[in-house]
Amino acid sequence: MHRKTSFTDSSSEVINKYRGTVSGRWFDLINLQLQKHGVSPLPPEHFNIPLESGSYCDRPIPVDGARRLLYWAVEQTDEPLLPVDLGLSLQPLDFKSLGIVLWSSASLRQRIEKLETYQSLITTTTRIIFNETAGTASLLLIDNDAVDKQVNLTKHGMMALVSAVARVIRWDHETEITIHLPFEQPTYHKKLKDKLECTLKFSMSQYRIEFSVDALDLPLRTSDPELLQATESLVQKKLLMIEQKNLVLRVSRSLLELSPLIPPATSKMAGLMNISGRTFQRKLSELGLSYRELVNKIRHEKAIALIESSDTPLSTVAYELGFGDLSSFSRAFKSWTGMSPRQYRNTQASGV
Numbered sequence: 001m002h003r004k005t006s007f008t009d010s011s012s013e014v015i016n017k018y019r020g021t022v023s024g025r026w027f028d029l030i031n032l033q034l035q036k037h038g039v040s041p042l043p044p045e046h047f048n049i050p051l052e053s054g055s056y057c058d059r060p061i062p063v064d065g066a067r068r069l070l071y072w073a074v075e076q077t078d079e080p081l082l083p084v085d086l087g088l089s090l091q092p093l094d095f096k097s098l099g100i101v102l103w104s105s106a107s108l109r110q111r112i113e114k115l116e117t118y119q120s121l122i123t124t125t126t127r128i129i130f131n132e133t134a135g136t137a138s139l140l141l142i143d144n145d146a147v148d149k150q151v152n153l154t155k156h157g158m159m160a161l162v163s164a165v166a167r168v169i170r171w172d173h174e175t176e177i178t179i180h181l182p183f184e185q186p187t188y189h190k191k192l193k194d195k196l197e198c199t200l201k202f203s204m205s206q207y208r209i210e211f212s213v214d215a216l217d218l219p220l221r222t223s224d225p226e227l228l229q230a231t232e233s234l235v236q237k238k239l240l241m242i243e244q245k246n247l248v249l250r251v252s253r254s255l256l257e258l259s260p261l262i263p264p265a266t267s268k269m270a271g272l273m274n275i276s277g278r279t280f281q282r283k284l285s286e287l288g289l290s291y292r293e294l295v296n297k298i299r300h301e302k303a304i305a306l307i308e309s310s311d312t313p314l315s316t317v318a319y320e321l322g323f324g325d326l327s328s329f330s331r332a333f334k335s336w337t338g339m340s341p342r343q344y345r346n347t348q349a350s351g352v
Contacts, residue, residue, distance in 0.1 A: 027049065030070055107220060121238055166209055179199070180209075
C-alpha cells in the first residue's frame with residue numbers, strides 16, 4: 001500500500017516515501033498547458049501532490065500525483081495530444097541546471113549520454129537507454145514499473161516523455177528521427193505525425209527514438225564547454241541526493257553494474273545499502289516491492305535492452321542476466337512479455 005502524502009512533506013521525504021517520482025517541473029508545465037486551453041488549474045493537494053510554495057522546478061513529486069494531474073488535464077481539455085504538446089514545449093531552462101548541461105553539450109552524442117546519466121532528475125520510473133548499431137542510433141524508453149499502475153507513467157505520461165526526449169534531441173539541431181510506439185495507430189495519427197515532425201511506427205514492442213549515427217558527433221551550435229563544466233557539478237549533487245534517498249534506484253544501480261547479473265543474497269544487498277536485512281525487506285514492502293520482484297524487473301529491463309540493441313546470441317544474453325541456461329531465461333522472458341526471446345527478436349527485426 002502506498003502511504004497518503006502529508007502536505008507538509010519536504011522534497012527529501014517525498015523521495016523516501018515513493019519509489020516513483022518525477023520532476024516537479026512537470027506540474028508547472030501541465031498547468032501552463034491547461035491555461036493555454038482556458039482551464040483553471042486545481043491545487044496540487046487535489047492530486048495528492050505535496051504542497052509547495054512557488055514553482056515546483058527541481059523538487060520531486062510522486063509520479064502517481066503527476067499521472068492523475070495529466071489525465072485530468074487531458075479530460076478537461078478534450079485534447080488527446082496534450083501530452084505531446086507538453087513534451088514539445090520543453091525549453092532548456094525548464095529543468096534548470098540539467099537543461100543547461102544538455103543545451104551546452106559539445107555534440108548530440110554527449111547530450112544524449114548526459115541525458116542517460118542524469119535521467120532520474122526527470123523521472124525515476126522510466127529507463128532511457130542509448131544504443132548504436134548498424135548505422136542507427138536509438139534511445140529506448142523502458143517503463144520499468146509497467147506492472148504497477150500506481151507508479152508507472154502510462155500512455156499519456158510516456159507520450160509526454162517521448163515527445164520531450166525528441167525535443168531535446170532536436171534542440172537547435174536538425175536531424176530526422178523515427179519514433180516507435182507500442183500501440184495501434186490512432187485516428188489522430190496524421191495530426192500526431194505533424195506535431196512530432198517525424199516518421200511514426202505503431203504497434204511496436206517499446207517506445208523508441210531512432211536516427212542516423214551520422215548526427216551523433218557533429219558539433220552543436222550551442223556548445224559551451226565552460227558552461228557545461230560549471231553547471232554539471234550542480235546536476236551531480238542533485239542526482240546523488242535522489243539516489244541516496246531512493247532505495248529502489250540504489251538497488252537497481254547495484255544490480256545493473258553486475259556482469260553477469262547474479263543477485264547477491266538479500267542480507268548482502270541490505271549490507272550494501274547500509275541497513276539490516278529486516279529493514280531492507282520492510283522498506284521495499286512499504287514501496288510495494290519485494291527484492292525478488294526488483295531483481296526480475298531489472299533483468300526484464302536489461303533483457304529488452306540487450307535483445308533490441310545487438311545481435312548477441314540469446315545464450316549469451318541468458319548468461320549476462322544470470323540465468324543458468326537458455327530455457328530458464330526463455331521461460332522468464334515469456335512471463336514478462338508474452339513471447340519467447342527469439343519471437344521477440346524476430347518481431348523487432350521484421351518491424352511488426
